[in-house]
Amino acid sequence: MRLSQLCLLAVLMIGATAHAEETSNTGSSTPLSLSAGSQVTELQQRLKESERLRDELNKQLQGTKLKEADAVRESAQLNRLHQENQRLAQQLKEAQGGALSRWLTEQQQWFVTGAGVALIALLCGIFASGRHRRRRQWLN
Numbered sequence: 600m601r602l603s604q605l606c607l608l609a610v611l612m613i614g615a616t617a618h619a620e621e622t623s624n625t626g627s628s629t630p631l632s633l634s635a636g637s638q639v640t641e642l643q644q645r646l647k648e649s650e651r652l653r654d655e656l657n658k659q660l661q662g663t664k665l666k667e668a669d670a671v672r673e674s675a676q677l678n679r680l681h682q683e684n685q686r687l688a689q690q691l692k693e694a695q696g697g698a699l700s701r702w703l704t705e706q707q708q709w710f711v712t713g714a715g716v717a718l719i720a721l722l723c724g725i726f727a728s729g730r731h732r733r734r735r736q737w738l739n
Contacts, residue, residue, distance in 0.1 A: 703711065
């Protein structure tokens with residue numbers, strides 16, 4: 600066979616196939632416009648359903664993000680409270696250890712120390728003289 604004959608045969612076969620498809624489409628029970636309309640309606644319903652599902656998933660995602668944000672916020676607040684608790688415990692220890700030194704200035708501390716020494720000296724003098732009374736010579 601020659602090349603021109605092969606080309607002519609190929610064109611005739613393609614044409615016959617296209618004509619057969621045309622007759623089978625026009626011979627169907629539903630017209631093209633009705634099947635397209637039902638497909639459009641079905642696609643619109645599927646679109647509405649997918650949008651509803653997307654909205655639900657967005658709400659769930661936002662809820663999850665809010666929960667994560669709340670957890671992060673609570674964790675940060677917990678850390679701040681822990682640090683504040685440690686700081687207050689340290690302040691309490693300092694306050695209990697140096698309560699006297701904070702209440703009195705240095706000059707007042709020296710005064711209290713001197714008064715304590717004088718009181719001890721007075722008590723030692725009283726106990727050293729004993730209980731017996733002596734006659735004092737300078738009173739006579």
